[in-house]
Amino acid sequence: MHERAEAATAVAVRLLTATASGDGATACATLAPDTLAKVAADQPCTEAILDADLPRPGAVVRTAVYGQWAQVKLTDDTIFLAVFPGGWRVVAAGCTPRGERPYDCTMTGG
Amino acid sequence: MRRFLRENSIGLVFGVLFLIVLVGQAFAGLAQFNQDQLAAGLPRISLGRYLTSASFGADVAENWQSEYLQFFLFIYLTVWLLQKGSPESKSLDQAGEESDEDQKVGRYAQPNSPKWAKVGGLRRKLFSNSLGLVMGAIFVGSWAAQSIAGAAAFNEEQLGRQQDPVSWARYLTEADFWNRTLQNWQSELLAVASMAILSIFLRQRGSPQSKPVGAPHDATGVEG
Numbered sequence: 001m002h003e004r005a006e007a008a009t010a011v012a013v014r015l016l017t018a019t020a021s022g023d024g025a026t027a028c029a030t031l032a033p034d035t036l037a038k039v040a041a042d043q044p045c046t047e048a049i050l051d052a053d054l055p056r057p058g059a060v061v062r063t064a065v066y067g068q069w070a071q072v073k074l075t076d077d078t079i080f081l082a083v084f085p086g087g088w089r090v091v092a093a094g095c096t097p098r099g100e101r102p103y104d105c106t107m108t109g110g
Numbered sequence: 111m112r113r114f115l116r117e118n119s120i121g122l123v124f125g126v127l128f129l130i131v132l133v134g135q136a137f138a139g140l141a142q143f144n145q146d147q148l149a150a151g152l153p154r155i156s157l158g159r160y161l162t163s164a165s166f167g168a169d170v171a172e173n174w175q176s177e178y179l180q181f182f183l184f185i186y187l188t189v190w191l192l193q194k195g196s197p198e199s200k201s202l203d204q205a206g207e208e209s210d211e212d213q214k215v216g217r218y219a220q221p222n223s224p225k226w227a228k229v230g231g232l233r234r235k236l237f238s239n240s241l242g243l244v245m246g247a248i249f250v251g252s253w254a255a256q257s258i259a260g261a262a263a264f265n266e267e268q269l270g271r272q273q274d275p276v277s278w279a280r281y282l283t284e285a286d287f288w289n290r291t292l293q294n295w296q297s298e299l300l301a302v303a304s305m306a307i308l309s310i311f312l313r314q315r316g317s318p319q320s321k322p323v324g325a326p327h328d329a330t331g332v333e334g
Contacts, residue, residue: 032152034151064265064269066164066262066263066275067163067164067165067262068147068266069270071269080269080272083153084152084153085153095272101273102271105272108272
């Protein structure tokens with residue numbers, strides 16, 4: 001796998017592994033600023049992200065990287081990431097496909 | 111030095127203008143790209159990163175391919191196609207590849223003719239079509255580059271919209287590819303048609319692209 005794809009995949013897996021093990025701080029550290037702000041709108045991110053019901057980390061099916069964006073497909077989740085000064089950050093997670101329409105994501109910054 | 115500059119001023123001036131405008135395009139494109147980044151809550155990217163991006167590559171290649179297509183078609187089709195009264199057309203009785211004598215090849219070659227015009231066979235055939243072949247090859251190459259860079263740029267936008275990326279083969283059937291391609295082709299074809307027709311009736315004194323100012327409207331194949 002390409003170096004950038006490996007890095008994006010590692011961040012996506014870190015998010016799901018952290019939420020599955022109850023490590024809110026590590027999970028929140030993977031989020032992009034807008035996504036972090038939205039998750040932490042009503043309660044601290046470290047608590048809110050554990051209530052988001054993200055799937056457990058399954059096997060990585062495919063990672064696509066184009067320019068500033070990446071998509072990591074796992075067996076039970078699809079995660080979209082973008083490049084930030086500190087590396088890849090999660091913009092949207094808990095995403096399910098809707099055909100030709102954008103994925104429906106439980107956690108997003110938009 | 112002055113003489114060299116004067117005798118090569120078309121190539122030099124257009125070459126320098128090309129570089130200046132390409133730099134301008136790079137900065138304008140970077141500004142637009144970063145506007146989109148900020149709107150999506152993402153950080154700005156550097157000029158270096160933008161210059162190696164698929165977005166910049168596709169924007170450059172899509173214009174290159176259409177320009178080289180225009181020149182390829184113009185060079186190749188005007189072997190046979192005519193336009194009465196236009197300086198862009200040959201005389202009405204010269205349609206076709208013309209005789210070896212007219213083209214100064216083979217035994218009609220002159221002492222200072224290019225070597226491959228004097229010889230026969232494949233080398234003469236290739237040299238006789240080299241301008242069209244090279245223009246056509248650059249068109250095909252830059253159109254292929256547009257398709258590859260365009261697919262990557264399209265997929266970057268797809269991911270930004272939280273949609274799936276597509277394969278290169280699938281991209282060739284996407285509206286984005288054909289919209290980028292056809293919007294350039296139509297303008298190039300319009301430019302050729304209008305140049306061929308307007309130059310029948312209009313003049314630009316001193317320009318080799320125009321007939322002499324006093325030449326009659328129906329004089330064909332005359333350049334000023």
